[in-house]
Amino acid sequence: NPNINLLARAMNKLDLIVVTDLFLTDTARMADIILPATSMFEYYDLITGYGHSYIQLQQKLIEPPDECKHESEMYRLLGKKFGFNLNYLPENDLSTIEKIIINSNLNTNVDELKEKIERCLEAARLAPSASNSQPWRFIVADNPKLKEEVAKETFSQLISFNRFSLQAPVLIVLISERPGLLNKVAESIKDKQFSLIDIGIAAEHFCLQAAEEGLGTCMLGWFNEKGVKKLLNIPPSKRVELVITVGYPESTIIRPKKRKP
Ligand SMILES: Cc1cc2nc3c(=O)[nH]c(=O)nc-3n(C[C@H](O)[C@H](O)[C@H](O)COP(=O)(O)O)c2cc1C
Incomplete structure (x- = not known):
């Protein structure tokens, strides 16, 4: 009035x-x-x-x-x-x-995407690792609610560069397993953390297969590890090393890469 x-x-x-x-x-x-x-x-x-x-x-x-x-x-x-x-x-x-x-992923064919992710996981499973220890676990977060909650652990109001993870239809959470005795000894003698090298290779196997499937990925190293562990019931003793966003790229054009010569 x-x-x-x-x-x-x-x-x-x-x-x-x-x-x-x-x-x-x-x-x-x-x-x-x-x-x-x-x-x-x-x-x-x-x-x-x-x-x-x-x-x-x-x-x-x-x-x-x-x-x-x-x-x-x-x-x-x-x-x-x-x-x-x-x-x-x-x-x-x-x-x-x-x-x-x-x-918005409204046009995502869920079954087709699942099959593609299966092939990406298979490529990662076949990755080489020190002493063939395969010190990784891949968790597929594709349930919309859970996925959104995991995505929200990768950014905050202040540091928001990973906000785009909300748009990805699938998030992969990569966990490293503790090295077995043989690897522990080898790591100690050689002063190297083989499991991280292994995880990196497996993650890249996943991402390369994803590219082959017409999917786009981004590895995220910046996230709230405690929050992700809580959401996925991951024991405190394990480490979450990476979160990988998976989705359909907006464009197939590869933008110029900034790389050292
Ligand atoms: C271990 C690792 C962690 C990364 N963490 C993030 C991240 O948290 N957020 C992000 O947007 N990109 C992340 N990236 C992607 C890099 O920033 C990106 O690969 C780099 O800037 C080169 O860009 P390009 O691969 O698109 O050419 C990460 C990449 C790796 C390998």
């Missing part, structure tokens, strides 16, 4: 009023400039709702009439005039929607 008269008086004091709307509303009548908006029939969008987990495709049926523009288009054009680059604002077209669907 706003005090309309007070609001109108306050608005009349403004030097400039710009309104974007579909209709000539009372507020629009007060505007110096009206930017005509587009109706829901004039742009693509994804519609979500409360109380259910469905999304709906809103389809563009007609071109916007005359100078009507979607709000994001207005911002992009205004940005250009003011010298800002607002091109990152997504366009409400089908290619944006496709991108959102690809990134």
